[in-house]
Amino acid sequence: MTRLLVTGGAGFIGYHVSKYLLERGLEVVVFDNFSDYYSPHLKRMNAHEIEKLGAKIVDGDILNKKALASTIENERCRRVIHLAAQPGVRYSTINPDKSLRINVEGTSNVLNISRECNLDRVVVTSSSSVFGPTIFMPINEEHPKNPMSVYGVSKYTTELLVSVFRHLYPEFDTTIIRPFTVVGARQRPDMAINKFVSKVMTSSPITVFGDGSQTRDWTHVENMAQAFHLAALKPKAKNQDFNIGAGSRISVNVVLEMVSQITNRGLSIEYTEMNKADAKDTFADISKAKKLLGYDPKKNIYDAIEDFTEFWLKQFHSERMLKQEAQPATI
Template identity: 30%
Template sequence: MKIVVTGAAGFIGFNLVKKILELNHSVIGIDNMNDYYEVSLKENRLKEIHDDNFTLHKIDLENREAVNMIFKTEKPNIVINLAAQAGVRYSLENPHSYIDSNITGFVNILEACRHNKVDQLIYASSSSVYGANTALPFSTSNNIDHPLSLYAATKKANELMAHTYSSLYNIPTTGLRFFTVYGPWGRPDMALFKFTKNIIEGKPIDVYNNGEMMRDFTYVDDIVEAISRLIEKPAEPNPEWSGENPDPSSSYAPYKVYNIGNNSPVNLMDFIKAIEEKVGKKAIMNFMPLQAGDVPATYADVEDLYRTIDFRPQTSIKDGVGKFVDWYIDYYKVKL
């Protein structure tokens, strides 16, 4: 099959491209290579891909004509949209970039799928859509009408937009609510990267909500495995769906939403301890209040995902953090 992966130079996208190529599919990558974080990291990810079945187009998803041309020329079977302006806290500082990338860019992808007879669309949503919800674990059957950040609101909007296209044009769409993805080649703005860097360098780390945080940390290989299996399981109409008691995660249309999380939340202090033990140094902690737009706990209900693909994420924090730290030390040539 021929598969478009947007955000192909990104953290999850790069790992997914490698997996799809291993499955003998052709990959058309799309990435604008923006400087939200160090571009050299994105470039070096791409250097790890050695396969003639991979091509990369450097464009913005907001560029409707460029997106349409790629779809028209390449004629993909499947589209996996991972490109987005990421980061909850950054959305408070630069809201317009989220609308450009996550809303305008996404509608351009939907339109390209519609007009080029794409077989299915898989797209990244986020655990942040659960917003002010406090009932744990978070379930895709929960109402998600109270987002706490513009980033979360754009991800909920993506789910609504996808449903509209599934309903109007019968395009199978599958939304994936990722829970705190981490691992080698991760983004420098993420907690694991920042904590590891500062602990190694003997600098303080900012610990929000005074450490009273729970996160369903999910290792990137588990995310990629789940997506690769979902390629073979396009969304289908739910024959039991009822407008009188509507299930938010499915539809009369070929539409589905899944959580992809470890189903095992970890206390932030235990997460930091795992880094300390791997690095062999103690963290200097700067305890801070909960940040605007952030939530104190996440925890994914993944039973729906397991029933569909017979797989659930299960990498332990000790193993996952260990693999990240090994990568970090090797990549940055760190001497401990």
């Protein structure tokens, strides 16, 4: 039985990847430090749910080499899906040191320890942010890489680390996945769909950077989980890089219309200046992933907004119940 270590497995994508692997009979060990970038409570909740499906949860930091090595050895993991990171393009502008330390030093630790432990494969998570300004679309794996944010630099640096490993240790097997804007239930609070739905459900104005004509390749998180599963196991993924998206692009304004339709509420939108660290358009060429991995995205942005809204409502109601239970009884 293949046992995989999923770093960052308590986070948004990590939860869905772990669940997807467990549902397909694989063994999963989650390694996550429950960082406070956003509510650790949400991550504990994710971890608790995947623990019920059979995952082992280890509270550990990728900056702690000893803890990482002993977990891989003691838990007899053979492959790693490395998702742990300090995400957030805008956050990296105000806190560059943290983004660089966790993403670069942390990934270097994961690579070095995995090689020392003689693992079968490490899947490293990069990002579409490595590409920067779009020169041609759809963006294939050969598109020039000119990151426009510290986050993008941190991810590009991890890609360079991987290429150095491939040069120095050709027998060591690494795969790079570059996710394009991931959407769905449990999405991080700093991301667009979470913000749009949370705001509309609480009748608050939505802030949009730019005029909303910018486009994204919105990738349903279950498609992303499928891609990580394939990347971790398929022999053809060895030492390859893959752009993973839906293979389409839709503007923020169209997505806002979908949010209004799904929530059945009107929107109050405030347009503000485009953030310099953000790309104008993203659109993944997924033909390589389709050909070598058999990647077959099945869900779309509309499904993702529905899934997130359903999740948001469940959260909202359970938090309200907890608050009510905490109220003193009235006589």
